[in-house]
Amino acid sequence: MVIAVAVVAVTVALAGDVHAPLGDEDPGLITSLGATLLRLSARLAGAVCLGSLVFAAFCTPSAPTGTVTADGYAALRTAGRAAVCWAGAAVLLVPFSAADVAGRPVARMAEPAVLWGLVDALEEPKAWVFVLFCAVFVAVGARWTLSWRPSVLLLVVAAFGVLAPVVVGHAAVGVWHDVATNAMLWHAVAAALWLGTLVALLLHVRRGGARQDLAIRRYHRLSLGCLVILGGSGVISGLIGARPAGLLSTGYGLLIIVKALVLVGLAAIVVVLRRRWLRPSLADDRRPVARLLLIEVVVLGLAAGVSAALSRLVLPAFFSDPASIMETLIGYELTAAPDLASMVLGWRLNLVVGVGALAALVLYLFGARRLRRRGDRWPVGRTVAWIGGCLVVLVATSSGLGRFAPGAFSIHMATHMTLNMLAPVLLVLGGPITLALRALPAAGEGRPPGPREWLVSLSHSRAARLLLHPVTASVVFIGSLFGLYFTGLFGEAMPEHWAHQLMTVHFLVSGYVFYWLVIGVDRPPRPLPHLARLGMLFAAMPFHAFFGVLLMSRPTLIGEMYYRSLDVGWVPDLLADQHLGGAIAWVAGEVPMVLVLIALLVQWSRQDEQDSRRHDRREGAARGDGNNLDSYNAMLAALADRRD
Known part of the structure; x- marks a missing residue:
């Protein structure tokens, strides 16, 4: 000192x-x-x-x-x-x-x-x-x-x-x-x-x-x-x-x-x-x-x-x-209009969210590798989904898309929807918590708790139960759209870099929590039946469409002082760009919802099949005719082969 x-x-x-x-x-x-x-x-x-x-x-x-x-x-x-x-x-x-x-x-x-x-x-x-x-x-x-x-x-x-x-x-x-x-x-x-x-x-x-x-x-x-x-x-x-x-x-x-x-x-x-x-x-x-x-x-x-x-x-x-x-406002110049080359090659690494996505990707692959070396199986589809989600986050925050996002409302909205609607869908299908619980070693009796025990405790805490409650997740997921853009908060936040980072994290986390409850692989503290998940999804779909329509028809500018101070030459009509952002929000909100609906129905169908097979096995075991049932199924398969 x-x-x-x-x-x-x-x-x-x-x-x-x-x-x-x-x-x-x-x-x-x-x-x-x-x-x-x-x-x-x-x-x-x-x-x-x-x-x-x-x-x-x-x-x-x-x-x-x-x-x-x-x-x-x-x-x-x-x-x-x-x-x-x-x-x-x-x-x-x-x-x-x-x-x-x-x-x-x-x-x-x-x-x-x-x-x-x-x-x-x-x-x-x-x-x-x-x-x-x-x-x-x-x-x-x-x-x-x-x-x-x-x-x-x-x-x-x-x-x-x-x-x-x-x-x-x-x-x-x-x-x-x-x-x-x-x-x-x-x-x-x-x-x-x-x-x-x-x-x-x-x-x-x-x-x-x-x-x-x-x-x-x-x-x-x-x-x-x-x-x-x-x-x-x-x-x-x-x-x-x-x-x-x-x-x-x-x-x-x-x-x-x-x-x-x-x-x-x-x-x-x-x-x-x-x-x-x-x-x-x-x-x-x-x-x-x-x-x-x-x-x-x-x-x-x-x-x-x-x-x-x-x-x-x-x-x-x-x-x-x-x-x-x-x-002064964003840290760099955006004098030239975005084109394909600048969007693909104009990278500016986000040292918080972008680096975080890369770290999450490396840790996930390390966990999957540990399972394979131990002889355990981890679905390839989950690994592909997690890799895709991390890459989407990296592209949305660090590529030309993220670099041009502060300059135009339409590009900002494209980034918002990517982080809030697309990346979380892929990430929750990766099942990172399930992977961590399987890959991390248990402390064992008489040994001090370690990362696995910490993760289990936090995922079952009251805070996690509150955050992952269907009402809380839905209100935050839907309400943040209207609260951010229609209350003046967006205009106050845009000139501050820390607010940019906070918005990015919020988009990603709120989307992850919502889709975790709807189609997530990891088991939440309160598992929901598929019918309740379908209800959550249907309840959210109209609000996203309504949000996009409101943006497309709004006669006044959102964050007007910020965008006029920025004075980007390649956005001559700020109101038209805002209406374009509304159209992006509408389309980018509805298409992922349809994909999520399909994924939910597929999961529901698979779960019903598993429950049916489990029920048949229990009944067969109770009657003592498990062998007869297997023989009957083999006979039906042989008859089908003869017909072919």
């Missing part, structure tokens, strides 16, 4: 007035230094909170369906105390960040009208208000939680709190901000997970907690993954922020290099020192382990200080590559 504070203080002192180049006033040293140190404090507290929750849920042998262990409870208390500190930093950051961004001394924020006016106008203070709510929720929840499932819920809330300041930070503005923001989302989560879980593990070792071998082994795997993510995302965000030319000629670039060297040092600790110090039996002396963990804490603290210092400096790309209005 001391090293991180020193790095921040030196950087603020050497940087001087960073507001003048942007045309703003200097808020003064107290405001500048205070805001930067508070951001560092919030980052560290949020990391400890998130990491402690991860440690309590996944690094201690807590039963997924019961209460946490004593060590898990201790980690929860650590998370609660860190959340209190996190909330305190967030409270102070509301006026400090408003003053720092606006270029005003923080003393002027004492007037409520001035403060709330700036909070309403600026994005970063809003983010800290959101962080405050997340931190308070976690602090209260960690104080009263004793079970495993609620601790996972707190973990999810804490992760959202960690991400909130990232999506409104430096990476969210300028040229290539779409790629930079996506990279920083991975970067922030990986850094918080590593540092926070490390602190929780160090406290666990020092108090002599049980099953330290399990905790260290799981932490080691987690930190290796975080190291890879930090390295890749750091390179991407650093090159976008500084550009290659600014790495050696600017203070920002030099700090990027320092941070890279710190990551190299962490890699050396992970690969070399851990292998040497953790080789003795874990039942032996713990002092080498504690020393190693303490070294990692110091190095990660230095990295956190460098990151906080980087957030203080202006990106060199702001001056070397100034952004146009279109680049």
Whole structure:
């Protein structure tokens, strides 16, 4: 912590007035230094909170369906105390960040009208208000939680709190901000997970907690993954922020290099020192382990200080590559109209959803391969469906279709329908949960729970039952169409990149949940009879058609301010393009529904045949004439062959 504070203080002192180049006033040293140190404090507290929750849920042998262990409870208390500190930093950051961004001394924020006016106008203070709510929720929840499932819920809330300041930070503005923001989302989560879980593990070792071998082994795997993510995302965000030319000629670039060297040092600790110090039996002396963990804490603290210092400096790309209005809104230019070549070859990889689709594809194939090596059979059709669904998601978000989607409502609607109506149909037919339950090894009696037990517990939780209730799934699937496009929410969301990503995830998840209940291979918490599934499908079909008709006949523009600010030259008539989007929504909504109806009827027919054969076998066994029935069927088959 001391090293991180020193790095921040030196950087603020050497940087001087960073507001003048942007045309703003200097808020003064107290405001500048205070805001930067508070951001560092919030980052560290949020990391400890998130990491402690991860440690309590996944690094201690807590039963997924019961209460946490004593060590898990201790980690929860650590998370609660860190959340209190996190909330305190967030409270102070509301006026400090408003003053720092606006270029005003923080003393002027004492007037409520001035403060709330700036909070309403600026994005970063809003983010800290959101962080405050997340931190308070976690602090209260960690104080009263004793079970495993609620601790996972707190973990999810804490992760959202960690991400909130990232999506409104430096990476969210300028040229290539779409790629930079996506990279920083991975970067922030990986850094918080590593540092926070490390602190929780160090406290666990020092108090002599049980099953330290399990905790260290799981932490080691987690930190290796975080190291890879930090390295890749750091390179991407650093090159976008500084550009290659600014790495050696600017203070920002030099700090990027320092941070890279710190990551190299962490890699050396992970690969070399851990292998040497953790080789003795874990039942032996713990002092080498504690020393190693303490070294990692110091190095990660230095990295956190460098990151906080980087957030203080202006990106060199702001001056070397100034952004146009279109680049400010979406991160890149769309000057030429889309054609076949640009749609096929104009790829721009979505580092969140696109990379997630590729990761899901690889994990699925790995699971199917494990089953084959074990001698078990996995249907080829399910594998083909999953591959197709992942590729559809990748194409919809990262190909020319995804690249041009922000520029025209019609292309956006094509992407929406692809992610909401086509990709989920293929994905649910892949049966990923069934595959995971068959491929993942069971913990066994006397062994701590693992990924298979975690998956079973989450899939049968109350939250899963609520999410997968037919009414909830149908309301979210249908209602989000009207709620997004006919309430003004779409126009507010389009200028924000994080809102683009949230919309994409929502389209995909809401469609997946709905089609899971209708034609999914995986067994939901409340299995529905085929007649109820057919009713869900028939109930949804008219609403999609009605939505498309409303778009086709709407006389006013949806998201008018956004599209007029974007000023895409190849869309001369925005209203006509919106009507085209309505036609796409109508057709793209009805055709997949018909295909789903056919798939449902086929599944229904197969299930009836299986039930009939099972019923015949039971009756035959009860009468003791199973052999006679088999002989009778063989005789009928022989007569049929003679006739042919």
